[in-house]
Amino acid sequence: MNLSVVILAAGLGKRMYSQTPKVLHEALGKPLLQHVLDAVAPLKPAQTIVVIGNGAQKVIETIDNGSVQFVIQKKLLGTGNALAVAREKLNKGPVLVLNGDGPLITTKTLKTLLKRHAQSRNILSFLTFVDDSMSGYGRVIRDERGQVTAIKEDKHTTPAEKNRFKELNGGIYLMESGALGYLGRIRKNSTSGEFYITDLVSLLSAAGTKLGAYNCPQEEIRGVNTRKELYEVSEIMRRACIAKWMRKGVTFLDPETSIVHSSVTIGRDSVIYPGTYLEGKTLLGKKCLIYPGTRICDSSLGNEVIIKDSTLIEGSRIRDGAVIGPFAHLRPHTVVGRNAKIGNFVELKKSTIGNGTKASHLSYLGDAEIGDNVNIGAGTITCNYDGTNKFKTKIEPGVFIGSDTQLVAPVVIGKGAYVAAGATITQDVPPGALAISRPSQQNLKNWVRTRVLKTKKRNVKTKRGKKGAGA
Structure with a gap:
């Protein structure tokens, strides 16, 4: 025809x-x-x-x-x-x-x-x-x-x-x-x-x-001529889409508060909590767990992935068994490896995270290539932008990054190296080395007692001065 x-x-x-x-x-x-x-x-x-x-x-x-x-x-x-x-x-x-x-x-x-x-x-x-x-x-x-x-x-x-x-x-x-x-x-x-x-x-x-x-x-x-009709048509589509996935073995704890686009695919035995948004060409594997307040757009999740509360994932790939969130943000072109953990208030941008790697708290990892079994301490930042260009940070397998670390790209942290807490790293760290960039710690003995005595003397002089002025 x-x-x-x-x-x-x-x-x-x-x-x-x-x-x-x-x-x-x-x-x-x-x-x-x-x-x-x-x-x-x-x-x-x-x-x-x-x-x-x-x-x-x-x-x-x-x-x-x-x-x-x-x-x-x-x-x-x-x-x-x-x-x-x-x-x-x-x-x-x-x-x-x-x-x-x-x-x-x-x-x-x-x-x-x-x-x-x-x-x-x-x-x-x-x-x-x-x-x-x-x-x-x-x-x-x-x-x-x-x-x-x-x-x-x-x-x-x-x-x-x-x-x-x-x-x-x-x-x-x-x-x-x-x-x-x-x-x-x-x-x-x-x-x-x-x-x-x-x-x-x-x-x-x-x-x-x-x-x-x-x-x-x-x-x-049904046609659409008004905003009300647009909502009604969208609601018919939404309910039909969710009903289809429930028939195929997906659990929605509150279907009325979830939005799933028709282009989304969800694996069997996944559980979708209330207030979730699955958009674009998103693919969820089997036995995924998506907690409330999550929005996932144009992203691919493997099997048994857990996405905790209030997490935003855009244009990313997450491998089997990874745990993301709560309050995490995965920006486009991010890849998270198997059994990796991306915790609360961690932002990833155009980065590859290796298998078993953990970034559990309060970190920004942008334009980074991070190997397997790396520990990223709380407050770690990859300083990837100099105001004009973006640069890459490479962290090889088995590295331990201490808390409150700044990695100023371009920089390479060698396999198995350690970076001490509070460090600002501007040069490559050799494999197996310990990088420290903070000044040596000093302990001033009896500093508190001396400070208290000085404060008392100053207060006495101040009081005497006020009495003399009054006379």
């Missing part, structure tokens, strides 16, 4: 009250338009055309992946005009038309539509749903034989028609090339001044062509 896809994404989105084009607003971490593109991609269309208008350049910059064609609807004259604009670039063959603000449509439903359309040999087929609680959707009008004859806009439908015709238009159409020839016959609506794609139905019905309307889950048809 030489299928073409047209996604209508040119609308103003006035009710969003936003400078961002409506189709670029995100639902569960992805633009609305991207959700629609993801749904049609498995259909393997020969071409996918997105009709844009409002914020066209921003849409192109955000969405363009080389496989999508964009056409611009210069004047926003309705859905019928939008399809007519795209028609010039369409190949011969069936055309699937969707709205860019309908992110809940599934590939399964679209495949069913394609199958039934082909089996019935319709010139035009479209999706419908039934929901008395939803307003603003066109009514599907059928004749006495049950054949579709028209779609009537909600605002033009009489109370009697609303009672009789419960079927609503889902706004997703599949049509043969011959149906496109009727676009030029659509008349401009006298009230809105727009051309409606829904008028194709009555035109094709009057011409005696074969039409089909197929019911689908109403949830999949």
Whole structure:
């Protein structure tokens, strides 16, 4: 099948009250338009055309992946005009038309539509749903034989028609090339001044062509026109995503307070505590434990990793058995080795941490390569920036770094070396050496007693002076 896809994404989105084009607003971490593109991609269309208008350049910059064609609807004259604009670039063959603000449509439903359309040999087929609680959707009008004859806009439908015709238009159409020839016959609506794609139905019905309307889950048809609807759609996605992972063996202690993007993968027997955010292309291995207040984005975790409370992980890789947090921050391009421990108030940036290495407290390790079984004392800093350039610190396996140490890069700490607490290291430390940079300690005997006596004498003199002044 030489299928073409047209996604209508040119609308103003006035009710969003936003400078961002409506189709670029995100639902569960992805633009609305991207959700629609993801749904049609498995259909393997020969071409996918997105009709844009409002914020066209921003849409192109955000969405363009080389496989999508964009056409611009210069004047926003309705859905019928939008399809007519795209028609010039369409190949011969069936055309699937969707709205860019309908992110809940599934590939399964679209495949069913394609199958039934082909089996019935319709010139035009479209999706419908039934929901008395939803307003603003066109009514599907059928004749006495049950054949579709028209779609009537909600605002033009009489109370009697609303009672009789419960079927609503889902706004997703599949049509043969011959149906496109009727676009030029659509008349401009006298009230809105727009051309409606829904008028194709009555035109094709009057011409005696074969039409089909197929019911689908109403949830999949929901569009987004307001911030409230954006939240509602996001919530439907979130609950569905979490329910999927629970079916696959993941425990959520409070599903209502966790957010998991659809692009996330979670291993069996992992436990997710309340208030957690798993975003982007994050991958969790088996038996991971994610405590409250954690946000993990575009990161990969091995098996049996523990992430303690209030930890932020971005663009990082964590190997099996590592423990991170609480209150840790892993910035992009960080790798943490097997069974390593990154403790409270430790920040890692573009660093590699070896297997079994520990940085348990209050440290900053940036642009560092740290070997296996290294101990990083509390308050250690890799001084990686001189105000102009970044430099690397290398700490070889088995090193012990004492507390309150500054490692001024570029510097290498050799295998098995020790660095004394309070040191400022500006030169390489040889393997097995002890580096000390602080002055030798001095103990002043009887210093406290002498200080107390001096203080008492000073106070006596002060009191005498005050009495003399008073006399």
